[in-house]
Amino acid sequence: MNSFEPFQNSDTPRPRIEVEKMHAYKAPLEGRRNLLRLDFNENTIGPSPRVLQALRSIPSHQISIYPEYKGLQATLIGNLKNKYPLLELGLNQIGIFNGVDAAIHAIFHAYGDREEILLTTTPTFGYYEPCANMQGMCIHRLPYEGTEFKFPFEKIKSSLLEIKPKILIICNPNNPTGTRLAAEKIQELAIQSPKTLVVIDELYEAFTGDSMLKKVDFKKTKNLLVLQSLSKTAGLAGLRIGFAIGNQEIVERISKVTGPYDVNSFAVIAALTALGDQQYVDSYVEEVLLARNWIANQLKISQRRHHLAGGNYFLIWPHNEPYIVESSLRKKGILVRNMQGKDLINGSLRVSIGTTRQMQHFWEIFSQIDII
Ligand SMILES: Cc1ncc(COP(=O)(O)O)c(C=O)c1O
Numbered sequence: 001m002n003s004f005e006p007f008q009n010s011d012t013p014r015p016r017i018e019v020e021k022m023h024a025y026k027a028p029l030e031g032r033r034n035l036l037r038l039d040f041n042e043n044t045i046g047p048s049p050r051v052l053q054a055l056r057s058i059p060s061h062q063i064s065i066y067p068e069y070k071g072l073q074a075t076l077i078g079n080l081k082n083k084y085p086l087l088e089l090g091l092n093q094i095g096i097f098n099g100v101d102a103a104i105h106a107i108f109h110a111y112g113d114r115e116e117i118l119l120t121t122t123p124t125f126g127y128y129e130p131c132a133n134m135q136g137m138c139i140h141r142l143p144y145e146g147t148e149f150k151f152p153f154e155k156i157k158s159s160l161l162e163i164k165p166k167i168l169i170i171c172n173p174n175n176p177t178g179t180r181l182a183a184e185k186i187q188e189l190a191i192q193s194p195k196t197l198v199v200i201d202e203l204y205e206a207f208t209g210d211s212m213l214k215k216v217d218f219k220k221t222k223n224l225l226v227l228q229s230l231s232k233t234a235g236l237a238g239l240r241i242g243f244a245i246g247n248q249e250i251v252e253r254i255s256k257v258t259g260p261y262d263v264n265s266f267a268v269i270a271a272l273t274a275l276g277d278q279q280y281v282d283s284y285v286e287e288v289l290l291a292r293n294w295i296a297n298q299l300k301i302s303q304r305r306h307h308l309a310g311g312n313y314f315l316i317w318p319h320n321e322p323y324i325v326e327s328s329l330r331k332k333g334i335l336v337r338n339m340q341g342k343d344l345i346n347g348s349l350r351v352s353i354g355t356t357r358q359m360q361h362f363w364e365i366f367s368q369i370d371i372i
Pocket residue numbers: 040041098099100101102125171175201203228229230231237240241242
């Protein structure tokens with residue numbers, strides 16, 4: 001549905017006023033199956049063969065009974081402990097959600113009250129705002145700084161004191177600017193404002209190794225919550241599985257506002273298997289980083305404005321109208337994301353980084369299309 005009749009003209013039950021006023025998060029996600037998908041920063045080669053095998057051999061009872069989650073929580077803790085030996089976590093510090101999107105929704109549902117403030121940056125991931133709007137929150141956005149899109153650290157720090165937001169969300173590295181903020185700096189913000197829930201969306205941290213989990217002690221920094229997902233690295237975007245990791249009190253509150261079995265057994269089995277095949281994820285990340293180096297060199301010698309920082313994506317400002325370049329690429333079987341209307345980056349296209357071969361193919365076609 002694209003437009004609403006104002007409520008007074010409707011004979012259907014009245015929704016909450018916040019729902020009437022908000023704009024839904026819409027993403028062009030249809031008809032993408034047989035194309036080179038460089039538009040949503042997904043894994044471009046698919047999940048580990050072991051995941052496919054596990055899904056194919058799912059026993060019937062896994063389908064007929066409700067899902068169980070403790071094994072997955074324990075496996076995730078084991079994986080995180082391998083990466084971050086100092087990290088102390090219990091099962092009740094891991095929330096399991098239908099993708100990080102559902103975790104974000106739950107955070108706002110549990111913590112965001114009418115007229116309270118969401119403090120965030122701009123441009124950033126587009127789903128935070130509709131969630132804040134849904135609750136009737138006010139949104140305070142601080143722009144990234146300069147042509148390098150630096151994190152507005154001092155401004156965030158003083159805004160925390162001045163406007164006392166209920167929630168601060170930092171996407172780290174930021175989608176779409178790739179901006180990174182060091183764990184120490186995030187810790188500083190969280191310690192300064194213990195009444196603000198500081199949410200760190202780490203969807204892309206695997207590509208830069210920036211996780212907060214290296215440093216954080218959730219017993220001391222209780223107001224910090226870290227989000228991670230298996231969508232972008234392990235190739236499970238279609239199954240929807242995401243994690244919220246933090247202090248037990250916070251994780252309990254956000255888990256409370258979801259259904260008891262929202263995450264289905266297919267996703268649980270796929271996630272368990274993907275976590276058991278960390279080598280597959282590591283080698284995919286390595287491949288993306290090689291491809292990143294390759295495309296970085298091409299971008300340097302091309303005459304186009306571009307921006308490549310954290311994450312598995314970059315921004316490029318084509319010579320020609322972005323929407324023409326975008327649709328010409330689509331005709332040639334390549335999808336990219338047009339950043340039209342986004343603060344500071346209007347005129348650019350966001351391109352996901354896949355394998356080196358995929359980037360070579362993208363660059364060959366892009367160079368043929370975007371001529372002066
Ligand atoms: C920054 C960021 N957060 C969250 C999400 C949603 O992740 P998931 O697939 O785990 O719901 C995305 C997906 O594009 C994202 O870019």
